[in-house]
Amino acid sequence: MERPPEWYEREYNPRTGVPDAPTIYEAWPVRAAATRERHPPLAIRYGDHPREVIDLFRADGARGTVLFIHGGYWRAFSKDSFSWVADGFLSSGISVALLNYPLAPEVRLGRIVESTRRAFAHLWREVLTGQERERIVVTGHSAGGYLSALHLATPWEDWGLPRDPLVGCLPVSGVFALAPLIQTSMNAEIGLDLDQAAELSLVGAPWRAKAALALVVGGEESAEFHRQSADLAAAWAELEPCVVDIAGKNHFNVIDGFGDPHSDLVKLALDMLDGRAPLESAP
Numbered sequence: 001m002e003r004p005p006e007w008y009e010r011e012y013n014p015r016t017g018v019p020d021a022p023t024i025y026e027a028w029p030v031r032a033a034a035t036r037e038r039h040p041p042l043a044i045r046y047g048d049h050p051r052e053v054i055d056l057f058r059a060d061g062a063r064g065t066v067l068f069i070h071g072g073y074w075r076a077f078s079k080d081s082f083s084w085v086a087d088g089f090l091s092s093g094i095s096v097a098l099l100n101y102p103l104a105p106e107v108r109l110g111r112i113v114e115s116t117r118r119a120f121a122h123l124w125r126e127v128l129t130g131q132e133r134e135r136i137v138v139t140g141h142s143a144g145g146y147l148s149a150l151h152l153a154t155p156w157e158d159w160g161l162p163r164d165p166l167v168g169c170l171p172v173s174g175v176f177a178l179a180p181l182i183q184t185s186m187n188a189e190i191g192l193d194l195d196q197a198a199e200l201s202l203v204g205a206p207w208r209a210k211a212a213l214a215l216v217v218g219g220e221e222s223a224e225f226h227r228q229s230a231d232l233a234a235a236w237a238e239l240e241p242c243v244v245d246i247a248g249k250n251h252f253n254v255i256d257g258f259g260d261p262h263s264d265l266v267k268l269a270l271d272m273l274d275g276r277a278p279l280e281s282a283p
Contacts, residue, residue, distance in 0.1 A: 003183070005183055008180055008183035009184055009185060010222065011180075011222045011223065011224035011225075012180060012184050012222070013184055013185065014142075014173075014221070014222070014225075014251035017222060017250070017251075018251060021250075021252050024252040024253055025077075025081070025252055028084070029080060031083075031259065032080060032081050032084050033083070034084070035083040035084045036083050039057050041055035041057045041083070042055070042056045042058060043056075044122075044123070044127055046122040046123070047115060049115070051078070051100045051101060051102050052100065052115060052119070053100045054079075054097050054123060054127075055079050055083065055097065056097045057096040058132075059094055059095045059096075060093070061093055062095040062132045063132075063134075063135065064094050064132065064134065064136065064167075064273045065095045065136045066089050066096050066136075066137050066139060066269055067098075067099060067123070067137070067138045067139070067148075068082060068085045068096065068098050068099070068139055068140060068141075068258070069099045069101075069116065069138070069140030069141075069144035069145075069147045069148050070098070070099070070140070070141060070143075071140065071141040071145065071173070072142065073104075073186045074104050074109055074190060075103050075104040075105065075189045075190060084258070084259040085098065085255075085258040087259045087260070088257070088259050088265070088266040089266065089269070089270075091261050092261060092270060094269075095128075101115045101116055101119070102115055104189050104190050104191060105189045109191070110199075110200065112147070113147075113200060116147045116150060117150070117151075117154055117159065120138070120151060121159040121161055124161055125161070135167045135273045136165065136168075137166065137169070137273055138168070138170070139169070139170035139172065140171060140172065141172045141254075142172070142174065142251065143174075145172050145174025145176075146174045146202065148171045148174070149169060149171045149174055149202050149215075150202065151166060152209050152210075152211060152213065153205050153209075156208070156209055163208075163209060163210075164210045165209065166209065166211045167212060167272055167273065167275070168211050168212040168213075168269065168272025168273065168278070169214075170216065170269055171232075172216040172217075172254060173217055173218060173225055173251050173255075174215065174228060175228050176201065176202040176228050176229075177201045177202070177203040177204070177231060178192055178201045179192075179194060179201070182197060202232060202235075203232055203235050204235065207239060210239065211239070211272075212239075212272045213233070213236065213239045213240075213241035213242075214241065214242050214268050214278040215229035215230075215232060215233055215243045215244065216229075216243075216244045216246060216254065217245055217246070218245075218248075218249035218251060218253070218254035219245050219247040219249055220249060221249075222251075226245070229243050242278055244264075244268065244278075246264065246265075
């Protein structure tokens, strides 16, 4: 069915539907700076690009790791705005790694994909302790939701890792079939064409690493964000994924819970880390 350009913009550009979006995301770096003041991270370089750096917030006696990947449609934000994610996990003995990656339009999405994979391989092989890498959950928001799910579509044996190097994957508000983005204003910077969208889409690609999978979406997000998560869950049904709808949350505040050790989002990740089945729905 042919859709007008404004439909794609409305469905896929969250800023059009969340009037207070700037208030939400302008508060992120302030919260992040406060976390770094309390818990200075270890900066880990994994590549030659200036943005190829991971911040590792190491928990005392860590028993696992959460890797968080920021969003911004692969063209905005950085790890430095999301250090507060560590606040949700350190008290539970979980180290937290935050990934930076090169941005469009300087690089194409394929380069970002390669950078993300290289970052995880470096983190697993060279940085994490045996206990930290024994149980890893990868999560991310929006474009980072796509990059987190990418970890399940990666043949990690080719990178010198075990076939299943993570125990859980928790994409939040991700986009996994990329062709619709070609019709949006964001694509002026992302630079996708139909061939690239087909090559890099995860819906239609096989999963390669087995782990628990929970796809989270805010109850107030557009129908397309809900559909994208449902479609990936259907495509990777062998992983027995669940789709979690967090009522009352929009595309930007849906990740607020990562900073709260008692939130549903943190519980989802901890359930995966502890080998429990993730929630089938949020309260």
